[in-house]
Amino acid sequence: MPVLISPSLDEARKELVVGLEARKLVVMVASCSVEYSGRTGSHLGEGERLVIVKGDGCILVHRGHDYQPVNWQPSGCIIQAHANDGTLVLKAVRPSPLESLTLVVKEIQFLGSFVLQDAAEFILHASEEEMQRAIILQPDMIEPGFKILDFEKKVPPGFVDVYGVDRDGNIVVIEIKKDPAGFPVIKQLLEYLKYLQAPPGRKLRPMIVAPSIAKGSQSTLAKSGIEFKQLTLQKAVEILQKYARSDQQALKSWL
Amino acid sequence: MPVLISPSLDEARKELVVGLEARKLVVMVASCSVEYSGRTGSHLGEGERLVIVKGDGCILVHRGHDYQPVNWQPSGCIIQAHANDGTLVLKAVRPSPLESLTLVVKEIQFLGSFVLQDAAEFILHASEEEMQRAIILQPDMIEPGFKILDFEKKVPPGFVDVYGVDRDGNIVVIEIKKDPAGFPVIKQLLEYLKYLQAPPGRKLRPMIVAPSIAKGSQSTLAKSGIEFKQLTLQKAVEILQKYARSDQQALKSWL
DNA sequence: GCCTAGGTCCCGTAT
DNA sequence: ATACGGGGCCTAGGC
Structure with a gap:
């Protein structure tokens, strides 16, 4: 776990090269300027920033504020460190789309390289997918009486989240949102409808399943003929948990 | 610029509290577990991570790989550090939407707190806005003969990027995209058209200005009656630079 | 490779 | 405060 305090640029470069080679996490607090060129371009004059280089070839340049890095390159870049004209030049090139990030480092306050032992699994609860699973x-x-025919059903403009039939044989087309549903969802659902047909004598029932309807979209929804069924993430999680339990019980009763 | 190597949890807590108080940037490499609860929830078991706390009240938890933090909280949070049962507990609460991030820290390899001197302005070149400026x-x-009537013109579903008239008095409705234009742009533009009318005897000419058309959307575009005018970001930037130059010349000729 | 959809998206701006 | 659109969005999944 080498940690350098106010190293010379050359000491830092050596440690950086070793760290990159070993795919370690390198963290640096340094005064630098940053240029980006690719899909667009950007310029950032000299200033002190936190620079992070990860083993998978991504790089982040953070300022003293803001959630997001001011400049970055995602994983899969080729990262190189050169000495150049009394500065340390860090270059991260992303092959596709071709773009490059260049840091010119003038002075380094701190540089550390680390190997992070981290085998834990990240579990995210409750997303749109959980709502879909709960419905399925x-x-x-x-x-009552609603049956699933398909989900993620392909129609030309995209995918129908859930596709089923009600007790009277009408086709129910469901679009799920985990956030309050606004205009875009209504448009999307109406678009899908164009490519779907109910059997003779039956109807198409478009339906939005979401925690709520966005304020401004209430009237549009009413006019559009789309039904709304409230479902919160929390309720979806409860259903999933109930089923997890009953699955276990079913399993136990089998043994 | 205090830097602690393998500090005790209590030393670290003290430095952390001082750093938070002073709104410094605190960087930590530590073994911790992470819980998030709010719009959804997540769980991450113990492992070594890079933790960043910034002066504006945001926090990032990075693993040894990936561009994005595994857990985070954006700016504007209330961040606290407590000792608890032989661990250091870091809690970041976001008021709206109400959500909280909790780190339980077991062991710290490194903790540093920094004040970043950084007054530079960040300049991003070339976006959709640049293309719009070039057209304007x-x-x-x-x-030839195209004249601007308005831009960012409000229609119920949104804003028309550029609204103008051709040499024959037909109304041209332009939607700009910096990326290859696909189905959504076509839909959006057709949606806008419903709320626009040409003068008697004139036509409405919907037009997409973009570097290219997405492959799958070619035929849809053809059927939709929308025109396509190619404009790349690069060309837009050239036009802007030309005008910047001619502006300077105009200015010089004035003096 | 391109295209589509989701995200604890974040973020600014306008209502 | 909420809604809407943009982003160097990033990322995962299909084709």
């Missing part, structure tokens, strides 16, 4: 596991939460 | 500065790059 327990279709009658939409309404 | 030199309307006849669209076609």
Whole structure:
């Protein structure tokens, strides 16, 4: 875990090269200027920043404020460090789309390189997918008698989240949102409808499943003939947990 | 610029509290577990990570790989550090939407706190806005005789990027994209058209200005009656530079 | 490779 | 405060 305090640029370059080679995490606090060129371009004059280089070839330049890095390059870059004219030049090139990030480092306060032991799995609960799973596991939460025919069903403009049939044989076309549903969802659903047909004598029932409807979209929804079924992430998670439990019980009763 | 190597949790907590108080940048390499709860929730078991806390109240937890942080909280959070049961607990609460991030730190390899001197301005070149400016500065790059009537013109579903008239008095409705234009742009433009009318005897000419058309959208575009005018970011930047130059010349000739 | 959709997206701007 | 669109968005999944 080498840590250098106010190293010379050449000491830093050596440690950086070693760190890159070993695919370590290198963290640096340094005064630098930054140029980006690729899909567009950017310029940032000299100033002190936090620079992070990761083993998978991504680089982040953070200022003293803001959530997002001011400049960066995602994973999969080729990163090189050169001495140049009394400065340390860090270059990160992304092959596709071809773009490059160049840091000219003038002075380094701190440089450390680390190997992070981290085997933990990251688990994210509750997303649109969980809502979809909840509906698929327990279709009658939409309404009694509702049956799933398909999900992620392909139509030319995209994918229908859930596609099913109600107790009267009408086709139900469901678009799921985990956030309050606004105009775009309504448009998207109406677009899908153009490519779907109900059997003779039956109807198409477009339906939005979401925690709520965005304020400004209430009236549009009413006019559009789209139904709304409330489902919060929390309720979806509860359903999934209930099923996880009953799955376990089903398993136990089998043994 | 205090830097602690393998500090005790209590030493680290003290330095962290001082750093937070002073709104410094605190960087930490530590073994920790992370819980997030808010719009959704997440869990990450123990492992070594890079933790960044900035003066504006944002926090980032980075693993040894990936561009994006595994957990985070954006600016404007209330961040606190407590000792708890032989661990150091870092909590970041975001008021709206209400959500919280909790790190339980077991062991610290490194902790540094920094004040970053950074007054530089960040300049990003060439975006959709640059393309719009290029068209506005030199309307006849669209076609000879084209005149601007308005831009960012409000229609119920959104804003028309550029709104103008051709040499024959037909209304040209332009939607600009910096990336290859696909289905969504076509839909958006057609949506806008519903709320626009040409003068009697004139036509509405919907037009997409973009570097290219997405492959799958070629036929849709053809059927839709929308025209396509190629403009790359690069060409837009050239036009802007030309005008910058001629502005300077105009200025010089004035003096 | 391109295209589509989702994200704890974040972020600014206008309402 | 909420809604809407843009982003060097990034990232994952299909084709």
